[in-house]
Amino acid sequence: MKNFTFLYLVILLCFFNTLKAQDITLFQQFNGSYDYTAIGNTLNPAENNLDNSFCTLPTSASANLNLPNNVNIIAAYLFWSGSGNGDTQVSLNNITINAQDTYNVNYDAGSNGQLTYFACYADVTNQIINEGNTIYNLSNLDVNSVLINTPGFCNNRTNYAGWSLYVIYEDNNLPLNQINLFQGLEIINSEVQEKTIILDNIDVLDNDNAKIGFLAWEGDNALNYGESLSINGNILSNPPLNLPDNAFNGTNTFANSTNFHNADLDVYNIENNISIGDTQVTIKMTTGGVDQFGIFRADLIILNNIITVLNSQLPDATIAINNYDVFCANREIDINYTVYNTNSTDILPVNTPISFYINNTLIGQSTTQNDIPINASENNQTTLTIPPNYPDNFILEIVVDDNGSGNGIVTETNENNNNTFQNIQLIPLPETILLNPISACNQGKKKANFDLTQVFSQINETEYNSFSFFESLEDINEDYPILSPANYASNSTPQTIYITAETEECFDIFQFELQTENCPPFVPQGFSPNGDSKNDFFNIQGLYDIFENHELLIYNRYGKLIFKGNNNLKWHGQTNQGILAFSDVVPTGTYFYVLKLHDPKYDDLVGWVYLNK
Numbered sequence: 001m002k003n004f005t006f007l008y009l010v011i012l013l014c015f016f017n018t019l020k021a022q023d024i025t026l027f028q029q030f031n032g033s034y035d036y037t038a039i040g041n042t043l044n045p046a047e048n049n050l051d052n053s054f055c056t057l058p059t060s061a062s063a064n065l066n067l068p069n070n071v072n073i074i075a076a077y078l079f080w081s082g083s084g085n086g087d088t089q090v091s092l093n094n095i096t097i098n099a100q101d102t103y104n105v106n107y108d109a110g111s112n113g114q115l116t117y118f119a120c121y122a123d124v125t126n127q128i129i130n131e132g133n134t135i136y137n138l139s140n141l142d143v144n145s146v147l148i149n150t151p152g153f154c155n156n157r158t159n160y161a162g163w164s165l166y167v168i169y170e171d172n173n174l175p176l177n178q179i180n181l182f183q184g185l186e187i188i189n190s191e192v193q194e195k196t197i198i199l200d201n202i203d204v205l206d207n208d209n210a211k212i213g214f215l216a217w218e219g220d221n222a223l224n225y226g227e228s229l230s231i232n233g234n235i236l237s238n239p240p241l242n243l244p245d246n247a248f249n250g251t252n253t254f255a256n257s258t259n260f261h262n263a264d265l266d267v268y269n270i271e272n273n274i275s276i277g278d279t280q281v282t283i284k285m286t287t288g289g290v291d292q293f294g295i296f297r298a299d300l301i302i303l304n305n306i307i308t309v310l311n312s313q314l315p316d317a318t319i320a321i322n323n324y325d326v327f328c329a330n331r332e333i334d335i336n337y338t339v340y341n342t343n344s345t346d347i348l349p350v351n352t353p354i355s356f357y358i359n360n361t362l363i364g365q366s367t368t369q370n371d372i373p374i375n376a377s378e379n380n381q382t383t384l385t386i387p388p389n390y391p392d393n394f395i396l397e398i399v400v401d402d403n404g405s406g407n408g409i410v411t412e413t414n415e416n417n418n419n420t421f422q423n424i425q426l427i428p429l430p431e432t433i434l435l436n437p438i439s440a441c442n443q444g445k446k447k448a449n450f451d452l453t454q455v456f457s458q459i460n461e462t463e464y465n466s467f468s469f470f471e472s473l474e475d476i477n478e479d480y481p482i483l484s485p486a487n488y489a490s491n492s493t494p495q496t497i498y499i500t501a502e503t504e505e506c507f508d509i510f511q512f513e514l515q516t517e518n519c520p521p522f523v524p525q526g527f528s529p530n531g532d533s534k535n536d537f538f539n540i541q542g543l544y545d546i547f548e549n550h551e552l553l554i555y556n557r558y559g560k561l562i563f564k565g566n567n568n569l570k571w572h573g574q575t576n577q578g579i580l581a582f583s584d585v586v587p588t589g590t591y592f593y594v595l596k597l598h599d600p601k602y603d604d605l606v607g608w609v610y611l612n613k
Contacts, residue, residue, distance in 0.1 A: 024184030040164030055154035060139035076128035082161030084146030086118035112152030176345035178312035189300035216264035219248030226289035315348035328506035435512035441519035444545030529573035
């Protein structure tokens with residue numbers, strides 16, 4: 001079975017000079033085993049350019065919808081158009097229809113004044129589903145008051161009205177197709193004699209039996225001056241109904257009719273005009289030429305909407321953030337997200353890349369974990385570490401099918417819907433609360449042992465669940481606490497210690513300082529410098545590397561100074577003063593000391609020590 005690709009172009013054609021238009025943009029997209037058909041009718045009893053015998057028009061016309069058996073209607077849109085500012089309320093099979101949008105265009109017709117024409121549309125999906133195949137009568141499309149009150153329409157032979165119905169349906173026997181409906185209002189005339197429209201989001205996978213169709217208003221078989229419609233540089237024709245130089249001639253190739261007066265509903269085969277791999281379609285319309293009298297004449301062509309139907313077996317990746325978790329004083333965030341493949345015609349493959357950005361800078365990556373079927377999704381979670389150079393409040397962008405360089409690896413039905421944004425607020429490190437310092441005796445070189453829990457006397461412990469002690473704020477971030485706070489050895493003071501006091505939501509941070517003080521030294525009453533490595537020097541505890549400027553004077557029993565020491569020179573029983581300086585260890589006996597601490601808190605210490613060899 002062949003795959004079928006269809007392109008349908010909907011065009012409004014009138015004779016305007018002064019232009020006001022809206023760019024044609026994507027309105028709706030459908031993906032599945034879908035196709036499209038159209039019906040409609042004109043309210044003009046004859047071609048107004050050839051027959052000037054009528055001015056006012058009937059207010060109703062009918063057409064028969066005959067869809068194939070066993071199909072599901074996906075969407076249906078009603079279009080109607082005519083002279084004037086717009087009849088925005090009509091009836092379809094006696095059901096009132098209000099326009100959901102109205103497009104207008106004006107032109108200055110000279111002595112006929114300024115004339116306005118309109119085109120409306122409405123979504124009638126539910127009604128068409130309910131009524132199905134039947135005769136549809138559009139009524140109450142009344143432009144007669146405008147035609148009577150503004151004779152310029154009839155004088156200019158641009159008095160018209162008509163309608164058309166587009167039905168998008170699902171047939172499981174069809175290949176997987178993508179239907180794009182574009183809407184707007186773009187025009188050409190004698191001043192701007194050509195218009196080129198490029199349609200993106202096109203992925204041609206198979207061009208067999210490709211077609212293009214268009215709906216045009218105010219087309220006249222007798223006015224074909226320079227008219228042309230081309231696709232990708234190729235002029236379209238469909239003889240005998242549509243010749244290359246007369247695209248807008250009052251025909252309906254759906255019904256094989258030449259009586260679609262002042263309207264056109266035509267279909268062309270364009271399988272030789274598009275190629276497999278095309279990602280866009282270029283539509284060009286021209287008007288303008290010289291008549292038999294040498295006078296330049298041109299129609300004005302208005303493009304109202306365009307529909308493309310292409311064989312398209314492609315996924316469509318989109319992503320949404322479900323929720324995210326932030327943590328107290330932590331720059332990690334947990335992101336819970338869902339990747340969807342809903343508007344698609346093929347699976348989204350496993351390992352489709354996902355990238356996370358802040359200010360267009362990549363901060364993390366992930367991938368899909370499984371193949372995601374058509375109309376399915378996958379939940380996942382990732383943890384991101386936010387670099388410290390970003391503020392606590394920022395916008396996170398997540399892009400699916402992005403390899404981290406802004407490029408995708410999967411061809412999709414829509415390449416412009418891969419990202420989502422989320423405002424993130426981190427919980428910063430709380431401001432610290434200052435406590436009073438705690439002190440301990442200097443054990444030398446400003447070292448000391450502390451019971452850090454002493455500071456609990458300054459904290460209301462009942463307000464908190466638990467406490468942890470840390471040597472730095474970085475250790476708090478890394479969760480590296482002090483393991484034995486009741487017996488903490490500080491290697492250098494003053495030193496700052498931090499406490500995290502846990503609450504239900506976060507924690508408070510307390511800060512205090514460890515300080516050392518020089519406590520009174522303890523002077524022993526004896527020592528034995530006999531070389532057994534036990535008590536071999538005059539070990540005054542709490543002196544060395546604490547009172548670093550001290551001076552130790554040793555006297556014998558005759559009052560003679562025999563030794564002078566300091567922080568770097570301890571007394572091992574030798575002499576370094578007098579005539580016996582630097583002799584061996586002095587004899588066993590009692591010796592006297594004077595210890596000058598050179599500390600304003602303490603007086604000199606005087607006493608005796610027994611030396612036993």
